[in-house]
Amino acid sequence: MKIHLKPVFGVALILFFLSTGWQFWDWTPVRFGKMYLFEETLYVSELTRGVRQLDISNTNSPTDLGLIDIEGNHDTALRTTDDGRRILYADSRTDLIVIDVTSPAAWQVVDTLRNIFGQSYALRWGDDVLFERPVLMPVGRVGGTSGCYGCSETMIVEGPVADGTMYGDGLRTTAGASGRGGSMARFAAVDEYLYCVDYNEMYVFEIDDPAKPRFVNRVYIGWGIETIYPFGDYLFIGGQNGMFVYSRTDPGDPQHVSTFEHVRACDPVVVEGSFAYVTLRGGTRCGTLVSALHIVTVADLFNPKLLVSYPLPQPMGLDVRNKIAYVCDDSAGVFILDTNNPNSILELARITEKPGYDTILNNDVLIVVSEKAVSFYGVGDPRMPFLLGRFQLPA
Numbered sequence: 001m002k003i004h005l006k007p008v009f010g011v012a013l014i015l016f017f018l019s020t021g022w023q024f025w026d027w028t029p030v031r032f033g034k035m036y037l038f039e040e041t042l043y044v045s046e047l048t049r050g051v052r053q054l055d056i057s058n059t060n061s062p063t064d065l066g067l068i069d070i071e072g073n074h075d076t077a078l079r080t081t082d083d084g085r086r087i088l089y090a091d092s093r094t095d096l097i098v099i100d101v102t103s104p105a106a107w108q109v110v111d112t113l114r115n116i117f118g119q120s121y122a123l124r125w126g127d128d129v130l131f132e133r134p135v136l137m138p139v140g141r142v143g144g145t146s147g148c149y150g151c152s153e154t155m156i157v158e159g160p161v162a163d164g165t166m167y168g169d170g171l172r173t174t175a176g177a178s179g180r181g182g183s184m185a186r187f188a189a190v191d192e193y194l195y196c197v198d199y200n201e202m203y204v205f206e207i208d209d210p211a212k213p214r215f216v217n218r219v220y221i222g223w224g225i226e227t228i229y230p231f232g233d234y235l236f237i238g239g240q241n242g243m244f245v246y247s248r249t250d251p252g253d254p255q256h257v258s259t260f261e262h263v264r265a266c267d268p269v270v271v272e273g274s275f276a277y278v279t280l281r282g283g284t285r286c287g288t289l290v291s292a293l294h295i296v297t298v299a300d301l302f303n304p305k306l307l308v309s310y311p312l313p314q315p316m317g318l319d320v321r322n323k324i325a326y327v328c329d330d331s332a333g334v335f336i337l338d339t340n341n342p343n344s345i346l347e348l349a350r351i352t353e354k355p356g357y358d359t360i361l362n363n364d365v366l367i368v369v370s371e372k373a374v375s376f377y378g379v380g381d382p383r384m385p386f387l388l389g390r391f392q393l394p395a
Helices: 007-019 118-122
Strands: 032-038 041-046 050-055 063-069 076-080 086-092 095-100 108-113 187-190 193-197 201-206 214-220 225-231 234-239 242-247 255-261 269-272 275-280 292-297 305-311 315-321 324-329 333-338 346-351 358-362 365-369 373-378 386-392
Touching: 032 076, 032 358, 032 365, 032 373, 041 076, 076 187, 086 187, 086 193, 187 225, 193 225, 201 225, 225 269, 234 269, 269 315, 275 315, 292 315, 324 358
Parallel strands: 315 358
Antiparallel strands: 032 041, 041 050, 050 063, 076 086, 086 095, 095 108, 187 193, 193 201, 201 214, 225 234, 234 242, 242 255, 269 275, 275 292, 292 305, 315 324, 324 333, 333 346, 358 365, 365 373, 373 386
8 A cells, every 4th residue: 555645744744853853954055154263263154164273383384173063053252361261152942052272172061042133044044155064943032141121130141161060159250362254254352342143133133241241232233234344432233234333332331323235235344544435245035136346435434435436246245444355256356456546546456266255364474264165365465465274164
């Protein structure tokens, strides 16, 4: 006797498998995503899998320090304690995970703040290609010191350190150095605060004790929020319909200063001096077909104005120094552009061997993350970039 499954029953069966955690397929491609640089260590997200730790003291031969296993990871930021411990903040699907990475081989989860990033995770936000296996969203909103959705500050989820003791003995420590992320980052650690943007909101955590972040505020920004870039006393936030400027005069309660609106497009931003550099990328979920580098004057933060729009194929992450813009392009590599005269931008060079996703300029070394590699280029002379070394994504 043949058994025929009706379509409705088949759908119900699949939902049952998903709800019980059964996995009969896995269509998650492993690829590099966002990165965070602290001193001579680079933390690179292997999308949905974890964070790769690289010793880049020798950029000719970067050393693998191991993978921090974090499912559903995309973003990271880092802060040090007054006694030199390194505390990494990372998203894990909807949660914010706090990890002591002082010893790369013996990293330790020390706190978990539950269900912070529901909007971004549910909408597959933050990366163009994010084929995670289907997972049902949790119904309840609980956990951590997040204070979100009715959580209280007394609901603390802690984890043991290696010797079995607990962080958080009532003493508040002073936050130290923080490093920097790329232009595609959704996390920013500034002074004693951690700022995280979701699809339409910014979450503010106090990290005067870096190992125990405390939720202090939630700020509504708008829809389609993608990136955050700290500059001085301001936060520049990239969204699909514009660049938003927020003041940190009160760091626990950032206030809206102005908005630079543009056509719908994906939008990271970096700032140098009185200029903001914004890449717009059209197509797919980004809406419009406009793809370009926008240079916006922010000399008057209350009234940012577009100076020039320079067409590019598919611009993504970028960095700028001395008005030389290093712009990653998903289809053409990395453009090196002289923007000293915004009305006459000059292409000084182009790195074409690997399409770029995001970049950080560290002294005279350009760090470029692509789908399967992290590459290091010497750019002492930006007109003549040359490859120093490369780390390939492990098989």
